[in-house]
Amino acid sequence: MCDDTGKSYPLPSVRRMPMYLQYLKQVRERGRCCVSCTHIAEHLHLNSIQVRKDLAMTGIVGRPKTGYEVEPLIEAVEEFLGWNNTHDAFLVGVGSLGRALLGYEGFHEYGLEIIAGFEKAVDKIGQTIHGKEILDIETLPGLARRMHVQIGILTVPAQAAQEVTDLMVGAGIRAIWNYTPVQLDVPPAVVVEDVRMAASFAVLSLRLTELVKCEKSPVGPSVD
Amino acid sequence: MCDDTGKSYPLPSVRRMPMYLQYLKQVRERGRCCVSCTHIAEHLHLNSIQVRKDLAMTGIVGRPKTGYEVEPLIEAVEEFLGWNNTHDAFLVGVGSLGRALLGYEGFHEYGLEIIAGFEKAVDKIGQTIHGKEILDIETLPGLARRMHVQIGILTVPAQAAQEVTDLMVGAGIRAIWNYTPVQLDVPPAVVVEDVRMAASFAVLSLRLTELVKCEKSPVGPSVD
Numbered sequence: 001m002c003d004d005t006g007k008s009y010p011l012p013s014v015r016r017m018p019m020y021l022q023y024l025k026q027v028r029e030r031g032r033c034c035v036s037c038t039h040i041a042e043h044l045h046l047n048s049i050q051v052r053k054d055l056a057m058t059g060i061v062g063r064p065k066t067g068y069e070v071e072p073l074i075e076a077v078e079e080f081l082g083w084n085n086t087h088d089a090f091l092v093g094v095g096s097l098g099r100a101l102l103g104y105e106g107f108h109e110y111g112l113e114i115i116a117g118f119e120k121a122v123d124k125i126g127q128t129i130h131g132k133e134i135l136d137i138e139t140l141p142g143l144a145r146r147m148h149v150q151i152g153i154l155t156v157p158a159q160a161a162q163e164v165t166d167l168m169v170g171a172g173i174r175a176i177w178n179y180t181p182v183q184l185d186v187p188p189a190v191v192v193e194d195v196r197m198a199a200s201f202a203v204l205s206l207r208l209t210e211l212v213k214c215e216k217s218p219v220g221p222s223v224d
Numbered sequence: 225m226c227d228d229t230g231k232s233y234p235l236p237s238v239r240r241m242p243m244y245l246q247y248l249k250q251v252r253e254r255g256r257c258c259v260s261c262t263h264i265a266e267h268l269h270l271n272s273i274q275v276r277k278d279l280a281m282t283g284i285v286g287r288p289k290t291g292y293e294v295e296p297l298i299e300a301v302e303e304f305l306g307w308n309n310t311h312d313a314f315l316v317g318v319g320s321l322g323r324a325l326l327g328y329e330g331f332h333e334y335g336l337e338i339i340a341g342f343e344k345a346v347d348k349i350g351q352t353i354h355g356k357e358i359l360d361i362e363t364l365p366g367l368a369r370r371m372h373v374q375i376g377i378l379t380v381p382a383q384a385a386q387e388v389t390d391l392m393v394g395a396g397i398r399a400i401w402n403y404t405p406v407q408l409d410v411p412p413a414v415v416v417e418d419v420r421m422a423a424s425f426a427v428l429s430l431r432l433t434e435l436v437k438c439e440k441s442p443v444g445p446s447v448d
Binding site for chain 2: 009011014016017018020022026044045046080081082083087095096097099100101103104105106107109110111112131151152158159161163167174175177181183184185188189191193194197199200201202203204205206207208209211
């Protein structure tokens with residue numbers, strides 16, 4: 001974080017912001033102009049003190065009786081996350097996951113726009129997938145610089161992950177959204193966020209395995 | 225966790241297991257039979273004491289000079305996670321993300337097999353997407369029970385998330401892999417794991433925004 005603000009936001013709070021946003025949009029759709037902190041907390045199964053603290057990060061504070069005004073709060077959350085501006089991104093690795101993400105419309109809600117896909121495989125270069133052109137990976141550095149693209153989405157096979165990361169960093173990409181299971185090495189001026197679908201499934205399958213084991217054991221499941 | 229074992233594994237350690245697995249498979253491909261803890265730690269930018277502790281959860285302990293035997297360690301990690309058995313899953317919600325996940329071949333590495341997709345939308349029912357049949361959501365309860373499917377992958381729009389979850393739970397689904405931004409309500413005998421792509425992108429975009437702000441500020445970026 002930088003010297004002049006010294007601000008640093010707690011990660012779990014940041015991670016909850018899209019949940020608030022999604023709920024606030026639901027509230028707006030129902031035509032309501034205000035919502036209380038308690039109401040948000042109940043709906044999202046959170047503690048209301050936590051909700052108040054989280055939302056205060058955006059600079060908006062609720063009023064004692066009416067709570068939050070929905071529309072300004074939505075705008076404040078989007079501004080806080082930087083989702084009110086479009087973020088152009090390049091995606092590298094058009095395998096089955098990359099192809100999938102190229103077609104995922106939900107990214108628009110985050111202000112994320114994938115403007116092209118990149119590949120090494122000659123048979124994929126030149127294709128158009130979900131309306132997006134697939135270009136030769138070798139053209140990425142020039143294009144990223146010319147178009148000031150700051151976000152790279154990494155969906156290559158694990159073995160290629162670091163090499164492609166180095167290419168992205170060299171091309172001026174500042175933020176890498178990493179869908180590979182690889183721990184990437186980047187300079188301090190570049191941020192990486194790992195999605196780790198495998199890690200998430202590891203937790204799910206281990207918990208399921210334990211649940212089933214418990215029920216089969218002579219002692220039976222514990223009572224919560 | 226159940227009475228007879230009392231075991232509970234630290235989540236960050238569980239989440240690292242797929243990373244070990246992926247690296248161990250790379251080592252195996254290079255034809256090596258053994259690998260040291262230090263070597264694994266260096267490659268994955270982890271602390272070697274942590275690596276030793278994590279891998280000990282599988283019941284395998286490295287030897288002082290040779291380290292770990294690669295093949296038995298791979299098997300032990302897969303068994304620990306339950307990835308040596310196939311996990312059949314149903315996916316509900318064949319929008320752009322659901323469609324994507326139906327075609328993602330990487331799931332095979334986790335032993336995860338999506339056997340069908342389910343939809344409410346009449347125009348999607350009956351289609352075959354990436355070799356998988358799209359069925360009427362109303363047939364899910366009967367099929368889940370008959371086929372003993374325990375895993376449900378949730379890729380519906382946010383507004384439908386809780387309703388479909390209730391349907392899955394009623395159908396005997398024990399583990400829900402939640403790709404929606406909704407906090408789901410489930411009974412204690414059901415496990416939920418959230419992927420939260422939006423939360424991950426929130427962290428990435430906020431960090432990027434801060435990085436850029438810092439550099440534009442008169443003070444300039446801080447030195448790490």
